[in-house]
Amino acid sequence: LGGSISRALQQMSNATIIDEKVLNECLNEITRALLQADVQFKLVRDMSTNIKKIVNLEDLAAGHNKRRIIQQAVYNELCKILDPGKPAFTLKKGKPSVVMFVGLQGSGKTTTCTKYAYHHQKRGWKPALVCADTFRAGAFDQLKQNATKAKIPFYGSYTESDPVKIAVDGVETFKKENCDLIIVDTSGRHKQEAALFEEMRQVSEAAKPDLVIFVMDSSIGQAAFDQAQAFRQSVAVGAVIITKMDGHAKGGGALSAVAATKSPIIFIGTGEHMDEFEVFDVKPFVSRLLGMGDLSGLVNKIQDVVPMDQQPELLQKLSEGHFTLRIMYEQFQNMLKMGPLGQVFSMLPGFSAEMMPQGREKESQAKFKRYMTMMDSMTDEGNTNPKILTESRIMRIARGSGRLVHEVMEMLEEYKRLAKIFSKMKGLKIPKKGDMSSL
Ligand code: GDP
Ligand code: MG
Numbered sequence: 001l002g003g004s005i006s007r008a009l010q011q012m013s014n015a016t017i018i019d020e021k022v023l024n025e026c027l028n029e030i031t032r033a034l035l036q037a038d039v040q041f042k043l044v045r046d047m048s049t050n051i052k053k054i055v056n057l058e059d060l061a062a063g064h065n066k067r068r069i070i071q072q073a074v075y076n077e078l079c080k081i082l083d084p085g086k087p088a089f090t091l092k093k094g095k096p097s098v099v100m101f102v103g104l105q106g107s108g109k110t111t112t113c114t115k116y117a118y119h120h121q122k123r124g125w126k127p128a129l130v131c132a133d134t135f136r137a138g139a140f141d142q143l144k145q146n147a148t149k150a151k152i153p154f155y156g157s158y159t160e161s162d163p164v165k166i167a168v169d170g171v172e173t174f175k176k177e178n179c180d181l182i183i184v185d186t187s188g189r190h191k192q193e194a195a196l197f198e199e200m201r202q203v204s205e206a207a208k209p210d211l212v213i214f215v216m217d218s219s220i221g222q223a224a225f226d227q228a229q230a231f232r233q234s235v236a237v238g239a240v241i242i243t244k245m246d247g248h249a250k251g252g253g254a255l256s257a258v259a260a261t262k263s264p265i266i267f268i269g270t271g272e273h274m275d276e277f278e279v280f281d282v283k284p285f286v287s288r289l290l291g292m293g294d295l296s297g298l299v300n301k302i303q304d305v306v307p308m309d310q311q312p313e314l315l316q317k318l319s320e321g322h323f324t325l326r327i328m329y330e331q332f333q334n335m336l337k338m339g340p341l342g343q344v345f346s347m348l349p350g351f352s353a354e355m356m357p358q359g360r361e362k363e364s365q366a367k368f369k370r371y372m373t374m375m376d377s378m379t380d381e382g383n384t385n386p387k388i389l390t391e392s393r394i395m396r397i398a399r400g401s402g403r404l405v406h407e408v409m410e411m412l413e414e415y416k417r418l419a420k421i422f423s424k425m426k427g428l429k430i431p432k433k434g435d436m437s438s439l
Helices: 002-014 020-036 041-054 057-062 066-082 109-121 139-149 163-176 193-207 218-234 252-261 282-289 296-305 308-320 325-337 339-345 351-355 361-376 380-384 391-401 405-423
Strands: 097-102 127-132 181-186 211-217 237-243 265-269 277-279
Touching (some): 041 066, 097 109, 109 211, 109 237, 109 265, 109 277, 181 193, 193 218, 218 237, 361 391, 361 405
Parallel strands (some): 097 211
8 A cells, every 4th residue: 555655646746747637646546545455435535535625736836745745645634534533431440340342253352352451451450351252162261261371360151141141240240359340252243243233232231331342353344334333333332443453454444444433443453462462553553554654754853853963873773673671761761851852752653652642741751760760670681681581580670669560560561562663663764854755
């Protein structure tokens, strides 16, 4: 997709006169690329109309960055589709919340339930899993196996065939045990869709979830919009999780699902393993979809705000793809000291969403400081090679810094996540200032 859009933009900037005809040709190419990426037809059409309204032909004729103007317009429009205008319902730690997962069989619900539980457990929640899928043989065993691996309490039955009863009993059981995140996994049989939607309605009515999460396989393509809408009509979908983003999926279905449910995507699944799960962030996703490279904006930003003499060193580190705890520490220090670098790093995919939520800068600062206290009580050896952090060393760090073990784990998770992002930057090409041809 990114390639086709770049090509379309390239052709346009080769044209000597930019008039309406040239713009239309370019938009046609982009439209085709988006349709090929499985974005719903109506969304693409509306987007194209909007872009035509936004892009000012006079600007195009005069300016040098024609491609950039149009690319920016496409980017903004896609971001708008992915942002339903309301944040996902936020659950409160320590207060029992029920989260119900819905989605077709094979979409990745059971796997995602465990990932979601595990993600929260690492952040100090007390999750529990309830298997209300009585349709698929082996459903309870699958959930049990996942839950056991992650050391998360679970509930289910081999004999009870009423999913409503299991859901209600499970929720009640875990409320008594003071769990604050009770996750209800459901069936997703496809053969009898009407029966499935009726079952979802009943389970939801009885279990009274605080949040219903719709799980969608990223590879379902054009069917995404209709499927998402069908679920939304039987239960109050409040958030979306897209799975299998690691495969060959084109990603356009995700936009369509958001448009259908009017709910934000909160996480994406990027593999079969428990920790292959990422907090979703609109901007890097769209960059990736457009093949803009998550990093082109970052490089420009660095060149805009970082003092000249510090640029080479920072860019060098980024392009080497090495990321040690020491570098993380230094970056935290920078963020606390000097505003601009904070801005730079907030452009890193995955960094802004959790580390520096907008409007909560104070909390983020406190978090950085907390992480740094923990890092202070690590030896240099541990700082450069976190792999050798054994359980007993983690305990020692926690004790040394006066923090809880799960806080140390959280810091290390954050490190792992960032290291993964940085490893993708390896070989990053650094354009000269003002040269947009690499975009
Ligand atoms: P359910 O029927 O909706 O409960 O789906 P499952 O959780 O049983 O998952 C169906 C299959 O998809 C399993 O083989 C999972 O391992 C796989 N799966 C789930 N999420 C992901 C993901 O993010 N990436 C990949 N590659 N596989 C996934
Ligand atoms: Mg399942």
